[in-house]
Amino acid sequence: MNGDIIIVANSGSLEVCKIEDVKGIDPQETRNVAAGTQKERSNLRSITKIDYIEPHTRTSDDMSDQLGRRGHSSGEQPQGEGRGIQLSTSSGEPHNLALEEERRGMQLIANDIIRVVSDAKPQRWHLAFPQENLDRLLEMIDTKTKETLGKSIGKNLVNAHVKDLLSFFE
Numbered sequence: 747m748n749g750d751i752i753i754v755a756n757s758g759s760l761e762v763c764k765i766e767d768v769k770g771i772d773p774q775e776t777r778n779v780a781a782g783t784q785k786e787r788s789n790l791r792s793i794t795k796i797d798y799i800e801p802h803t804r805t806s807d808d809m810s811d812q813l814g815r816r817g818h819s820s821g822e823q824p825q826g827e828g829r830g831i832q833l834s835t836s837s838g839e840p841h842n843l844a845l846e847e848e849r850r851g852m853q854l855i856a857n858d859i860i861r862v863v864s865d866a867k868p869q870r871w872h873l874a875f876p877q878e879n880l881d882r883l884l885e886m887i888d889t890k891t892k893e894t895l896g897k898s899i900g901k902n903l904v905n906a907h908v909k910d911l912l913s914f915f916e
Contacts, residue, residue: 747788750896751866752915753859754874754903757851761904762794762862763911790908794862798851852879856886863891870896872915874903 748767753760768789771782863871875883877900884898897915906914 747870747915749868751793751863751868751871752790752874752911753862753871754906754911755855755859756876756902756904757848757855757879758797758799759904760794760796760798760855760858761792762866763790763908764793764866764868765789765912766791788912790911793866796858798854852883853886856883859883859887860891863894868894870894872896873898874901874914876900876902 747765750765752763752765754763755761766789767786769784769786771784859873871894873880873884873895875898880898880900884892884895887895899914901914903911903914
């Protein structure tokens with residue numbers, strides 16, 4: 747796995763780690779190993795970390811209905827009987843802001859994965875992403891990038907300890 751990269755992500759962050767094999771001589775003697783024995787182990791080195799948390803904004807900052815205000819009062823007073831306040835009868839399109847934000851966030855993560863894999867050029871790369879959105883994320887990644895995908899795991903491992911992280915992909 748030397749040279750492979752592991753990408754762990756969720757909707758809030760993405761971290762890329764490179765697997766490096768480390769060789770060395772064990773200076774201490776133990777019951778099972780003589781002193782001076784050559785050892786080899788894999789080590790993870792973080793190469794990129796991206797946070798996707800945006801500051802809280804009001805919905806009115808993100809969206810506006812200034813254009814295409816259909817069904818709203820023109821500001822003129824109604825004539826004849828029933829004078830008074832005219833209620834707005836908006837018939838505008840419903841906005842699925844949460845779904846659109848989720849889709850954009852997923853696309854941003856997919857684009858970052860494509861960029862990182864393209865820049866690092868590993869033989870294989872591995873991915874851990876929460877199960878409920880793993881398939882959607884993989885659909886957003888291009889075929890060329892997916893050709894080198896090794897193992898994908900449907901778990902949120904963003905906060906996993908580095909020692910434990912390698913065991914998920916071996």
